Amino acid sequence: MEIIISNSSEIPIYEQIKEQIKIKIISSELKEDDLLPSIRTLAKDLHCSVITTKNAYEELVKEGYIKNVPSKGFYVAKVNKDIAKEEQLNKIEEFMDKAVSIAKMNSINKKVLNEILNILYEEDK
């Protein structure tokens, strides 16, 4: 499992961990009932504090992505992929909304916006 943490990012480290595990679950890289590394092991391997990984796991439990089996560890929960995807779509919408409003403020038309989107989308591939 790969998790990449940026120290300089504005996003808190626990959130970075949380988001990346979430994406792995949605993309089925992590499957239902897979055992996740323990809080302490993850902290050691990511070179971050125990509280950080604990926070990340606690939030993932709260959001239903993983479950805590006492004295055994954390397992990937049964996730409704549609709902999970929906959540991600909402997030995209949020960012797009910002982009659109900036475009409108500066009277940049939809065509240019689409072009930017296309370039960005291809770039990542």
Place this chain on the structure above:
Amino acid sequence: MIGFIKKDLAMIKSNFKLLGVLIFVYAIMGLMGKMDISFILPFMCVMIMISSFSYDNYNKWDAYCISLPNGRKNSVKSKYITTILMTLIVSIITVILSFIISYVNTKTINYEQILVTLFGTVFGTLLVLTIMYPTIYKFGVEKARIGIFLLVFGIVIIGSLLANYVDLSNVLKYLSFLENYLIVILIVVAIIMVYVSYKISEKIFSKKEF
């Protein structure tokens, strides 16, 4: 406790060679019928142990040892036990050598003289320890060294003054009844004074802050 003794022994082990050389010199000189330097040997033990205090001090071991379980008590105890053990071992070696030397030189063994000399030196050695250790714990090695120098100096002066003005033979006459018990008395007094000294050192060190 054993750990602290091992540490003290490890620290002074480089001095064992010196001690060995001294014992060798003593044996040679004795066999050649030259000067008897046996009194130096037990005394050296205390001197070597005092140097261990300097080592401790230099690396601030005293502060560190307090962070170990029972460090305050055991580090003091180990100094006393290590010194006494060393003195006893060296004394036994000295006595055996003295017996041999005596036998080689005179074909008899002068038990009494050898034992009296030995008990005298061991007593003197323990007296130094009794005074020095609490002084070291209180004031540090350097000041204590100056102190012991002044003390010995004072005793010599007072002693020689006494010898000049007081007729010691009279005093000795009064004390002669003690002669038969002399060794027992020396041992008892030595044990008491070392114990008291140990308690004082322990008390001083238990209050020390670094």
Place this chain on the structure above:
Amino acid sequence: MENILEIKNLCKKYDNFELKNISFNLPKGMIMGFIGENGAGKTTTIKAILNIIKSYSGEIKIFGLDNLKEDKKVKEDIGVVLDDMFFPEILTPNDINNTMKGIYKNWDSKMFYDYLKEFSLLPNKQIKTFSKGMRKKLEIATALSHHPKLLILDEPTSGLDPVARAEVIQIFQNILEKDDCSILLSSHITTDLERIADYITFINNGEILLSKTTNELLDKYGIVKCTEKEFKDIDKKDYIKYKKSKYEYEVLVPNKKEFKTKYNISVIDKITLDDLMVLMIKGEE
């Protein structure tokens, strides 16, 4: 959560320095970074915890036990690295092993020699032949080799180069993973602590300025950079300290999210522990 170390109202007076009402707790299984300037009182506090100084007022509990009354019991389970204090340098690591075997009930010779190997320290060389970094590593190896439940480390990374520092920090994290150990780690090299410390306790001039989780500090606190005019509009209770420089005002705010919603100031930087220390010490209220 169970506290491994509890300090309550610790006070100690010297002629020219004073510890004032030091209180903080270290929860079980956590690393606490103990930060502050040189001379702020870190070492004095640590010495009080270990009874190296005794005449203080206040209460210190380790594993729930009084540190003075249960001195021996408590110390069996503590590993220490102290700044500038250690074994006499004519001794060798072998001697230390022999000594510690006779001191700690749980001394683990194998573990000790494994660490020596890992740190490339020769067991039969006198400490005086070791460099400063090697000595530190030996001290750390000694502190770890009796399976302590609490590690008290005063500047354990001082004198180490960045590679060795990373190595040592990794070892602390390994212990935290395997043994159920808690760590109080004082350092003025704050970058070591930023990622691995769960809690940060910040001492200045003998007083605890704050004791919080690292996440709360680094994720919530922020530095607002603004003009004088903008600064005048900020409510006093929305910031902790500020520093004026030639071109800008640097303002330490306790909650950057709230700040963002309330004020229209765009530059809010992430904070580092170094920034925090400098602003807390040098900033104005």
